[in-house]
Amino acid sequence: MxxxxxxxxxxxxxxxxxxxxxxxxxxxxxxxxxxxxxxxxxxxxxxxxxxxxxxxxxxxxxxxxxxxxxxxxxxxxxxxxxxxxxxxxxxxxxxxxxxxxxxxxxxxxxxxxxxxxAALTELADLGEDGTLIYAAVGTGVGGAFAAGGRMLRGVGGVAGHLGHLPSPEADGLPCTCGATGHLEAIAAGPAITAHYARLGGEPADRLQAVAARAALGDPHAVAAITLGARATGRVLGGLANALGPHRVVVAGGVPSIGALYQDALRDAFATELMAPLRALCPTPPRGGAxxxxxxxxxxxxxxxxxxxxxxxxxx
Missing domain, CATH: 3.30.420.40 (ATPase, nucleotide binding domain)
Known part of the structure; x- marks a missing residue:
């Protein structure tokens, strides 16, 4: 109604x-x-x-x-x-x-x-034929897809939940949805923090602490952050090949930890792209707070x- x-x-x-x-x-x-x-x-x-x-x-x-x-x-x-x-x-x-x-x-x-x-604020200026991939990487990994200027919602509103796409980097790891091997299990903030501990890092209660240790050269922190970033970049690159988007946006608290994460994500994304999409690069959200x-x-x-x-x- x-x-x-x-x-x-x-x-x-x-x-x-x-x-x-x-x-x-x-x-x-x-x-x-x-x-x-x-x-x-x-x-x-x-x-x-x-x-x-x-x-x-x-x-x-x-x-x-x-x-x-x-x-x-x-x-x-x-x-x-x-x-x-x-x-x-x-x-x-x-x-x-x-x-x-x-x-x-x-x-x-x-x-x-x-x-x-949130993705609606990105779609507004893409026009009636706009295609968009929007990822939000934070406590979980969420997303939104739009095609032909319209947001895709899917059966029961499930469209866009890219955190539950399979990820080789997450093989065998339990996901919050109850399955195993999903992107969220290696790429979300808590997942990166947990993987840092599995690699042998000192216990940390939040991703920002892991990022601070990476900045000081902790190899376990660098490895955990770049693995999560690469996993996200690979999934987004594969989706870009499938959807041919005009824009790919990466939002959320995890990308804000800095260049180490962002560079690894962009490199992995670019490696996956088909030739016609080579100019495409993930961008931060335009909508602000x-x-x-x-x-x-x-x-x-x-x-x-x-x-x-x-x-x-x-x-």
Missing amino acids: TGHDTRAPVIGLDLGGTKIAAALVGADGAVLARHTRPTPAAGGSQAVLDALAEAAHAVRAPHAGAVGVAAAGVIDPVTGTVTSATDTIRGWAGTALAAGLADRTGLPVACDNDVRA DAAVLGAAALTRTLPLHHPHTTGAPR
């Missing part, structure tokens, strides 16, 4: 495993108000829905027209549900995200995966809106 006043501002919500970001976004795309709060991930799905509603309330204007949610997990925009998720948010799989938030806010809600929402909330707000114009079932005053 669709339909709301497109001249009214909308609320964009970006739900991650640790933080909820909210913004009131005007019809011209300007951010009119911002708010952040922690994600009560250990509290379960209902606590997360409550926190999303509270974040929306913190930026809400009296004439706000709708809410767009960019959420972690496999999101089906048609049913408004979380069809699959890791245990980063307890009990998140199966959550009626759109209906639950609509009832809590009294506003119609559109929802999609967080990476697809507001990409996810702006993409979330844009969902209200392009995806089904799920309306409240309650008739009481919005919370």
Whole structure:
């Protein structure tokens, strides 16, 4: 079900495993108000829905027209549900995200995966024939694909989850999805940190510590980071051969650790490319820090809106 006043501002919500970001976004795309709060991930799905509603309330204007949610997990925009998720948010799989938030806010809600929402800000200037590969490498490895100017969502919203493509570098390693040998098992931030320990490195609690040791010449840290980067570059290069994209974007916290990672990824990517794609090179995102909330707000114009079932005053 669709339909709301497109001249009214909308609320964009970006739900991650640790933080909820909210913004009131005007019809011209300007951010009119911002708010952040922690994600009560250990509290379960209902606590997360409550926190999303509270974040929306913190930026809400009296004439706000709708809410767009960019959420972690496999999101089906048609049913408004979380069809699959890791245990980063307890009990998140199966959550009626759109209906639950609509009832809590009294506003119609559109929802999609967080990476697809952020990728919308990249797709806008590629034109009606634009083809895009967007990778987000952080605590997990997510992605989004667009072809012919349209985002691909697939059955149950599963399209784009490139972290669960097979990767030779991850052979035999358990993935968060329950399978083995997937890209996320060697390329995500925690996976690189774990591989550093397997190689004989001193225990580290986060990827940034591994990166700092790599900068000082620790060979185990260098090996773990470059292996994760090469694995990602190879997968993206193979996808580029399959899709022939106009742009490949690599976002997330892992690429931000520096040139060691970025150079290894680009080299592995280039090695995989067919001749007509040799000029293609992965780039950082253009949308900046507001990409996810702006993409979330844009969902209200392009995806089904799920309306409240309650008739009481919005919370």
